[in-house]
Amino acid sequence: MSHDPHSPHPSSPVPPPHIPSWSVSALPHPWPPDEEPVEEPVAHARDGDPAEYEGDLPTRPLRRALPHRARGHHGDLRMLRRAYRRQRRVATLAALGYFVAFLLLSAYEPSVMTRPVTGGLSTGLLLGLVQLPVTWLAVLLYEYTARRYVDPLAARVRRHTPPDPLARAAEGEGLVGPGR
Template structure:
């Protein structure tokens, strides 16, 4: 006795919520999640920096440990934050997206290709 999805499917067809369609949906979802996390990490820090610059200029001009103004220190930290976002993107790609892509790539094509007509 098969799974409910297999029993309810018309004969000879796989329901769209199983098989390669399911894998493709999971791959698209993983790619979207990956882009959002990396984007929000980099842009979120930049937005906080801009908000502090506009809303709290006294905080940004105050000296931080080391003698640099806080605003300059936060501006210099943007480069490592961007690199961390890139590293996060790479890590999530290797951990979550690449295995899904390999699974979709290995799956045989459900529709055989027709030979071109002469």
């Protein structure tokens, strides 16, 4: 397996007590440990914040292949991937498709584009300028569908993923700062 050379050395100074020792090891792989993560802990935790269960994790890193992972997590991931893919594809194809159609019409059928519509504006100019309020609507629609369909799935998947060891390492470094 390839290492990310950016992870801290095992010989770095003693990490502060609330960062579990397993995350300071040299293995940055982000998949969850083999055991099911213990139930969402203490009362003061924010909802869905998996960083809270850090104290309960095993102290040695576990390295198993994908099929042994928790089933629920895998199913959630698949649903997330599907929702995400659908949203992305629809949004991109709609936006890009409209624009490519506009370009092709402008280039190869200029007679369609230059028919005057209102006042001095031609069809092409009007279609082009109308793209701006349509942009705004598209953005709003995207945000709505993301919030409604994708975000809840993502939150579920995130609950099962341990926090980013690289980001934690950076926090650790920041703490150690001037003492180095």
